[in-house]
Amino acid sequence: MFSAIWDTFEGFLIALRALRENKARSILATLGIVIGVMMVVLMVTIVAGLNASFAKQLAQIGSGTIYIQRFPWIIQDDFFVYRNRPRMTMRNYEDVKRHSLLASSVTPYVDTMRPIAYKSETVTGVMLIGTDDTYLATTDVLPEVGRFISPLDAAANRDVCVIGTTVSENLFDQENPIGKRLKIGGYYYKVVGVLEEQGSMFGMSMDSQVIIPLGSLTKHFGRRRDLSIIVKAKDPSYVADLNDELTGIMRRSRRLQPGEGNNFSINEQSQLMDTYKQITSGVYATGILLGGISLLVGGIGIMNIMLVSVTERTHEIGIRKALGARRIQILRQFLIESALICAIGGIIGVGIAWGGSKIISQYMPAVMSPAVALGGMAFAALVGVGFGLFPAAKAARLDPIIALRKE
């Protein structure tokens, strides 16, 4: 055991010397490996970065939050299947609120797009949200200035609003928005608060929104609107049970007979993550496949170079054999050599990928983890061992007399 380690170390030194003697060729030989490792590592880095960023955005939805809606988030069948579903009603909301034991809060939610005006300024593309005071607890947003919609505002359907930072900046340049009256689709609303900045989710700004009491929204902008019910679990670990409970409540609320399918959807964050992973795994696999192909080509290049090296050094192998080198020792020498060439290629490839990830990270999330970097190098060395095996075996099998005769 010890002698095997020792021999490997000796082989390592011999290989290192051989490489130093053939610098230019070794570097050329490893070019394919450099490109292959670079591609694979860069691909993994980019996809990992995208995943992390997606997961971060999803976290805004909250892992303990369930959305009961007419349509599912991910429509995999024909939309036709869902089209005839009845709307979500306030009755459904009342039932959920009354009967759910696992929910810590149940929030009604309706949204629509309306232009918002203040004096001569108008902003369009603003999300007008109708909800109640519980929205604060379900979504974890806080007003930065002023207050949120109060229970009283909600109960009395008051015409008050809480605005997002983008809306605030666009309408009230230097003014304090609190107490000002906005015009939303022809109706006046008093600003009671400004939300803290939330950034964007899936490319949609969360700061370009105005929140008003749900009753006020249905009063002014139509009551036949489709409702979403946002339910927050008492604990994120209850989500699966909550899902079952809500399904039961909703089926009763909508008077569904046993055997009838659900005519509503229970949406949660994990479904999005699953679908996202399904989509990216395809991209991921393609990238890995392409990198794998270049590694394969690189490996064949290494095999070729090693075969040339063995042929060139046949006389040397003959000398070594005459001096008592056993097959395994010759085999090991050439295996270590090809592994070393590839490992160096791997290091260069990882280095370039690291530089590339620095550049890419200015445009999209990409962070190289040490595990990926080390994995890339180790895999390159493995390719070296794999593709070096045939040339090394050829060297080990040489007849010493014939090898010695070859100059």
Added chain:
Amino acid sequence: MNINSELIILRDVSKIYQVGKIEVPALKGISLTIRHGEYVAIMGPSGSGKSTIMNLIGCLDTPSSGDYFLNGDNVSEMTDDELAHIRNKQIGFVFQTFNLLPRANAFRNVELPLIYAGLGPGKRRERALETLTAVGLGDRVNHKPSELSGGQRQRVAIARALVNKPSLLLADEPTGNLDSTTGDEILQLFDDLHQQGNTMIVVTHEESIAARAARVVRLLDGEVLSDTMNGKR
């Protein structure tokens, strides 16, 4: 080790090469015994089986039939790796073309058999330097073969052959690539090594070299033509 006990016993050894469909006998039933401490020259014209017998004695090859005992071990039945082990421990080769690793310096060349013997670096350094000094190259340790003269190169090769303290020094035309002065120096070194108790076998076609050996074995057409002791030695 018993001086005058048998080191090499060849018993009815034949070697047949297959060239295409034709079988070419290179050795035809040779029997030969060489004792510890002997200095033997093997002579013969080209095609006499000289190289073949050297390869067999050097354990680079095995006989087609017959037995070869080296220090009591039957070499004719050994595997490649066992032969490698024997070559490493028992045999020191000196070639006509030196066969040094061109890009390794004198020390690295001499160290090589010790690496394959599994010695640690400290021990290797000590032994290699000691042996290089013994052949008069103590001051050329870090020179590469290209930086050495022909005679010096052959001395490096001799040091490499001796470094593992083999039972047998096997030289193939050791002065063939040297001028006569350097050749004489090398032969003088051989004489000294023989005096120190080394068993020497020199394969050559030069009578002047054979004259220095104590015993001359002449081959012709794969058979022993004569086996004579030289003069008073």
